[in-house]
Amino acid sequence: MGKRALANVAFGVGVRTVAGPSPAAGPVPIMPFTPLRRLSAGFFATLRRILRGCGAAVQARPAFAAWVYGEPDEADRASPAELAEESYREFNHRYFASFGEQEKMLADGPRMAFYHAAVARRVRPGDRVIDLGTGTGILAAFAARRGAARVYALDHSDILRQARRLARANGLANVEFVATHSRDFSLPEPVDVILHEQMGDHLFDEAMVPNVLDLRDRLLRPGGVIVPSRFEFFCEPAKVRDERRVPFLWELRVEGYDYACLAAERPDNPDYYRRIGCDLGIVEHFLGVASPALTLDLMTLRPDEPGEELTVIRTVVNAGRLDGFVVFFRALDGDDLALSSSPLDPGRAPHWGFRILRTEAAEFAAGEVITLTLRVGSWIEPDGWRWSWVRSAG
Ligand SMILES: C[S@@+](CC[C@H](N)C(=O)[O-])C[C@H]1O[C@@H](n2cnc3c(N)ncnc32)[C@H](O)[C@@H]1O
Numbered sequence: 479m480g481k482r483a484l485a486n487v488a489f490g491v492g493v494r495t496v497a498g499p500s501p502a503a504g505p506v507p508i509m510p511f512t513p514l515r516r517l518s519a520g521f522f523a524t525l526r527r528i529l530r531g532c533g534a535a536v537q538a539r540p541a542f543a544a545w546v547y548g549e550p551d552e553a554d555r556a557s558p559a560e561l562a563e564e565s566y567r568e569f570n571h572r573y574f575a576s577f578g579e580q581e582k583m584l585a586d587g588p589r590m591a592f593y594h595a596a597v598a599r600r601v602r603p604g605d606r607v608i609d610l611g612t613g614t615g616i617l618a619a620f621a622a623r624r625g626a627a628r629v630y631a632l633d634h635s636d637i638l639r640q641a642r643r644l645a646r647a648n649g650l651a652n653v654e655f656v657a658t659h660s661r662d663f664s665l666p667e668p669v670d671v672i673l674h675e676q677m678g679d680h681l682f683d684e685a686m687v688p689n690v691l692d693l694r695d696r697l698l699r700p701g702g703v704i705v706p707s708r709f710e711f712f713c714e715p716a717k718v719r720d721e722r723r724v725p726f727l728w729e730l731r732v733e734g735y736d737y738a739c740l741a742a743e744r745p746d747n748p749d750y751y752r753r754i755g756c757d758l759g760i761v762e763h764f765l766g767v768a769s770p771a772l773t774l775d776l777m778t779l780r781p782d783e784p785g786e787e788l789t790v791i792r793t794v795v796n797a798g799r800l801d802g803f804v805v806f807f808r809a810l811d812g813d814d815l816a817l818s819s820s821p822l823d824p825g826r827a828p829h830w831g832f833r834i835l836r837t838e839a840a841e842f843a844a845g846e847v848i849t850l851t852l853r854v855g856s857w858i859e860p861d862g863w864r865w866s867w868v869r870s871a872g
Pocket residue numbers: 570571574575583584610611612613614615616617632633634635637658659660661674675676677689
């Protein structure tokens with residue numbers, strides 16, 4: 479019998495058994511609801527209602543709540559950014575444990591070529607290296623094969639077991655696998671290189687900035703390097719291919735059946751506006767000339783950067799319809815190595831998705847100017863992002 483079934487029986491409401499009989503066993507027996515069970519069910523239901531009511535009444539009076547629960551200490555006062563980071567941390571260590579996620583990343587040719595070349599360029603024989611989020615250990619292996627003296631390969635996911643097995647099978651001797659979240663990792667001496675691949679579809683949404691900056695500030699020697707450290711973040715106004723465009727419901731007119739009246743019923747849920755099916759081939763062109771909305775270098779970035787508001791101004795060069803703003807990124811090493819998630823770059827790394835911040839359709843002529851304002855509560859949590867745009871003459 480499953481846990482839930484047990485709990486239900488304890489409260490006398492486990493009328494249908496959750497564990498479920500085999501198909502051959504016939505219909506689920508209904509347990510008789512004895513007067514005693516009825517009494518206990520009623521009693522506990524009333525008790526729960528009273529306790530819920532008391533809790534709500536206390537919380538509705540902040541001064542009284544502070545007296546009842548005590549003042550929250552520093553650790554309890556998490557900012558929205560910290561809460562987003564914590565919830566991503568929870569999700570992340572399960573998500574990357576799967577073979578399915580790891581194989582998509584490893585089969586991404588442009589991604590692996592970028593890292594192989596960047597590690598060859600930045601890791602020197604004798605270096606001490608941290609691989610933050612080693613996954614199957616591939617970047618640690620690249621570094622070890624470059625002659626690193628020691629590679630600390632950190633991961634908080636169960637995939638680390640496979641990384642250890644792979645290192646043994648491939649004869650890597652100088653890699654130390656550490657099952658930990660990077661925030662909990664420490665060393666007596668700093669390292670020469672931090673390797674990482676912590677980029678999400680929205681660049682920031684895998685907590686790259688706080689995780690890398692934490693290790694940088696605690697464990698990277700002065701003059702050490704982060705690979706990769708330079709990034710460009712884009713938010714480009716774009717037209718979607720006509721046959722792939724999914725308008726908002728109130729923009730539709732299907733065989734003369736007009737949905738315009740639903741404009742008054744627009745959903746509040748920001749996720750609804752955040753994306754349209756973002757497979758490759760959907761974006762026809764950008765309306766302006768793409769250029770980074772943000773550039774950042776993890777070597778010098780401060781923890782309070784980037785700021786919470788971003789403005790993107792584009793002069794329209796490709797006249798036509800605006801359907802939304804495409805979010806993508808590039809990682810850079812030197813002037814000649816780049817890893818791109820742009821839907822319009824032929825050599826893009828295919829396993830990253832990209833996102834479109836949806837807008838209602840609007841026609842633009844060449845020379846007009848689009849100004850996008852993106853407000854970000856937490857960079858790690860794109861669900862909270864809000865955007866608006868205005869048009870002006872060129
Ligand atoms: C995108 S995967 C990259 C895996 C590997 N580096 C590669 O390039 O194939 C990110 C990995 O980092 C791990 N990870 C993310 N944040 C971490 C952190 N702060 N500490 C330890 N592991 C982390 C995840 O569990 C996941 O295996």
